[in-house]
Amino acid sequence: MAQKPSIPKGTRDFTPLEVAKRTYIISVIKDQFEKFGFQPIETPSFENFETLMGKYGEEGDRLIFKILNSGDFLAKANTKAFQEKDSLKLTPSISEKALRYDLTVPFARFVVQHQNELEFPFKRYQIQPVWRADRPQKGRFREFFQCDADVVGSDSLWQEVEFIQLYDAVFTSLGLKGVQIKINNRKILSGFTEVIGEQEKLIDFTVALDKLDKIGEEGVKKEMLEKGISEEALKKIQPIFGLKGTFSEKISILKTILDTSEIGRKGIKEFQFIQSAISEMPLKTAELDLDITLARGLNYYTGAIFEVAAPPEVKLGSIGGGGRYDDLTGIFGLKDISGVGISFGLDRIFLVLEELNLFPKTVTLNTKVLFINFGEKEALYGLKAIRKLREAGIAAELYPDAAKMKKQMVYANKREIPFVVLAGPEEIELQLYGFKNMKTGEQEKVSLDGLMEILK
């Protein structure tokens, strides 16, 4: 009967220490979300099949986990697909629900469904797991948390400014200095293609440009030429391949390139607005950088695009991202609602804090004091004190069995419980408690009040 237990690949068990560390990161993020005026919502883990399908492209559809209908699901299966053994076509007839793939589409669905109960602009945050049937690899899981903040119902650029401040506030709170907040704008990218007369090649263009870091200028140009962009066109925008300098210097160069593009000039104006606001309110520890190679989910974003990179000394890539999307709720029938949002990558942030040893020591603390169990009478004496300690906010435990003292001390040690109380007949007689500091080995006898005093 016994099974060798395991968990599905790409999923994880979290031990108490891991949960404590994750909870710490989440609580810092939540705290800042709330200070910035975002309100929490939660949506179901699974959505109707048709709510999710078709929203993430063909590849996304494939990666969505589908839930098998209950009962005799084959009775209602698509007969033709069944006869042809066509898994893909059969699926919609035997699965009417699917696990959410991200928090953005469920949020759009939520906004449309509850539009009459919400006040716009609606600022929400949402911290929940999502699931993707991706090939698992280092730092990529099939179940992971997303931490999203979005505003819908306003196209004010102050929101972009606030999101940059929000990133800065969260990473400053986490003690993670020197993160790079990279910003781009789809209008700038559109401007480039307009200037060279290749608007319809926007995706090919940006997919290639996005690789500048990896394959270099020559590589990018080669790919662009292969996609049918002319040598001459590339000359017109030559400066973008070596764009360097401060935010303002980059803006100056872009201005000359994009002078003839209306949408490009709009993008420049947005950059200028953001740059000017941030220079009036300097970031605390993050750096803001203009990065015209940044594309992310381009077929989605219509304005600003954000990405946050961990400090250069840890090579872990993106720890957050986001952008503006002008018509997200349109897919559910609510048109012309502009939205902008950002996301924090919990798992990556975890790895970065771990690597830089930035988790506060207090995060690992659990039970503060263990009472050794010497027998029934002593246990009761101990539990009475434990009750007072708990009421005073101190996490305290009684070892449940009157086991050998050595066993109990080893338990305290292994669990890294910092203090131990030993109270036998003598202490009970005197109404005292033997108190031992497990680190220093020091021991003393104290009253209950004394115990509370030391442990507080």
Next chain:
Amino acid sequence: MAQKPSIPKGTRDFTPLEVAKRTYIISVIKDQFEKFGFQPIETPSFENFETLMGKYGEEGDRLIFKILNSGDFLAKANTKAFQEKDSLKLTPSISEKALRYDLTVPFARFVVQHQNELEFPFKRYQIQPVWRADRPQKGRFREFFQCDADVVGSDSLWQEVEFIQLYDAVFTSLGLKGVQIKINNRKILSGFTEVIGEQEKLIDFTVALDKLDKIGEEGVKKEMLEKGISEEALKKIQPIFGLKGTFSEKISILKTILDTSEIGRKGIKEFQFIQSAISEMPLKTAELDLDITLARGLNYYTGAIFEVAAPPEVKLGSIGGGGRYDDLTGIFGLKDISGVGISFGLDRIFLVLEELNLFPKTVTLNTKVLFINFGEKEALYGLKAIRKLREAGIAAELYPDAAKMKKQMVYANKREIPFVVLAGPEEIELQLYGFKNMKTGEQEKVSLDGLMEILK
């Protein structure tokens, strides 16, 4: 293209106010779990198919949500089951994962899988959603949270005592007075059947006895007779049908009935131990009651059985339950590990607190102050102050657009933001802020320090 958005039946969206209230309940429970020395773990939302199947009986298996394999799942489908269109038999070959049905089986799997990393007794808590394909009805959902605390690795009765104290501590913290903690013991129930020589009818016996409240003494006896228990047998245990009085009085009566049953006498001893400890450390607001009709998941529990009922004025039934199980990890190959645990019913507790109006006022608070947006210069002036407020821990927002003032005030009102700041050119000139209390309508001009002072 537009779809009318909806969510799967039995699932829920949670609005900001609902999330805040749920978070409040969870944080009270977590706080007490931690004071009692429980440590958090988390397990994946889905487990391997075989980890879950067969653990909850046939009905349970049916209610488990199965996840369809990715890709061309029919390629590996069981040919015979496919040809016979047998959904039930086909399932294991097209689904290798399933959503967890409770937190207990995943916990057992966790303990066995991680046994070498854990210190026993291991006290864990776990607060995560579970899924059941149950028919949705009032208070019953297809996705809901469980809040569980369990200890494995010790059979000490002090743990039963502590769980009773834990229930008392949580409900006292929530301001919910007068909950009834009902306790029973499988050994007592076994004792009854031993006394009447019907040990093998234990389940039939307890299923009938469990209905005493609903169908009365005559109904229960009728059902027992139908199940083949004799008139004579029922006479032997006649006093249990009218068991009344204090905990001690009930114990006295049970003692006489169970005198000839060894297991029954053990049950009595356990009751006495618990009763004596609790009388030495009286509960704060809860009442402990002995209820021999309580059965719950009997084929699971081997010792104590707990159930918590909401105060009688709210008719909502059980808001928590649990018990001792002596061999939970045995199904995964780790024998003779005794466990005991309890659970809190989040959704029911929510309804009870709502009905009795017990949510603290502070739970509903969100953003404390909204800055009205009069234009670019004013917005920047406002954002500089907002930044200081946020650093001081005050949730503050700028209305993102320079919309009509009335629109912005209506927004503040509807969102129940208690204070509003109005700062135009005149205030900027004087480096002051117009401050309005939305409840009283009072207005004054204050400095930034003044603003911080009032809002703190």
